[in-house]
Amino acid sequence: MANLRDIRRRIRSAGNIQQITRAMKFVSAARLRKAQERVIAARPYARQMVAVLNSIATRVPEQAHPLLAQHGDRKIELVVITADRGLCGAYNTNIIRQTLEFMGEHSGQEIELNILGKRGRDFFRRRAFPVRHEATGVLQKPSFADAAAIAKDLIEDFVNGGKDQVWLVYNEFKSVVQQSVVIEPLLPIQRLEHTEDGSRLDYLYDQPPAQIFANLLPRHVEAQVFRALLEAAASEHGARMSAMEAATNNAAEMIEGLTLYANKVRQAGITKELIEVVSGAASTG
């Protein structure tokens, strides 16, 4: 039988861990709420952007802009959005696994990685993957300026760096308990849907349509990157919250089991002592 004092010490340390995980859960819950609000607040812009793009796309020739140009699929850049910190369940593992799968499926092509977040950077750096660019600390509080800088870099690389396609890999926020990894093409900008339902409006243009279009497309890419960052940030907090909740529950279970065990040990000790006293008395009597 184990020493009673050892068991008590284990109960205490499980209790300490439980306090920490519970605190982390509450912190994540608070951050999640803010991140969720930001995701929701950013939606109208993205939606209106797509609406404007669609309505103008019907009037501008297809190959009017380098960001629309289809190059083929030989050189691919993957933008992988991971977290800076761990303790968030399978969040980073899922992203990395999906990235590796994607790379396996496209093994014939040249793939370069663009890693955001410390976790992904550490993983891919250890394994000597071709990483073109990496950044950390973006997901703490993604600002539009960050997204714009990333988008600018991607556009630059797409237009002048000879990339054929750029894809985004990130966790999409569905709910607190459900996040799913999304791999979606960012560049070239997918052919926008033509609305053929007669809702074509004859616009007046303050500037030449091609010029407006040329300025609108990079904004669209920025908005896409920004949305991905916000989704990823919200997912991270959600994943961490569930992970910490599970950890807190596990600690509670462990404490319960250990307490039961400690009581048994204590009882056994008392019983043993009683037997000793009784048998001692019997032998002298």
Next chain:
Amino acid sequence: MALPEKIHLEIVTPEKQLFSGDVDSLTVPSAGGYMGILPGHAPLLAELGIGEISYTAGGHTEYMFCSWGFLEVLPGRVVILAQAAELASDIDIKRAEEAKVRAEKMLTSGDPGVDYAAAQLSLIRAISRIEAHRRKKV
């Protein structure tokens, strides 16, 4: 056909929706100069520059600072996609004034390393912010 009396205006930035509601008229800083929109305006697409957006609803005029964006006028509805916009009451006047001084210093320094165009833009931004802020009090 009678013209509508109100326009439904939506002002969105990448970070959030700034305004959504019915207005009587609005003025925007198009890239080519200020432009007024009244109810019943023809569909229009324009690029916005740096300046102030103002809209009047129920006799009350609201001002906000805007830096680049797009304006789409649809029948009965106007959408402003601003890259950056701030309500006059949200403008950090101290920061704007500091930015103005800084930009002026850069422009007059004669230092060949100065990015002249960028300094000029930040000066225009600062002045527009200060103006939008001033309007709020009137």
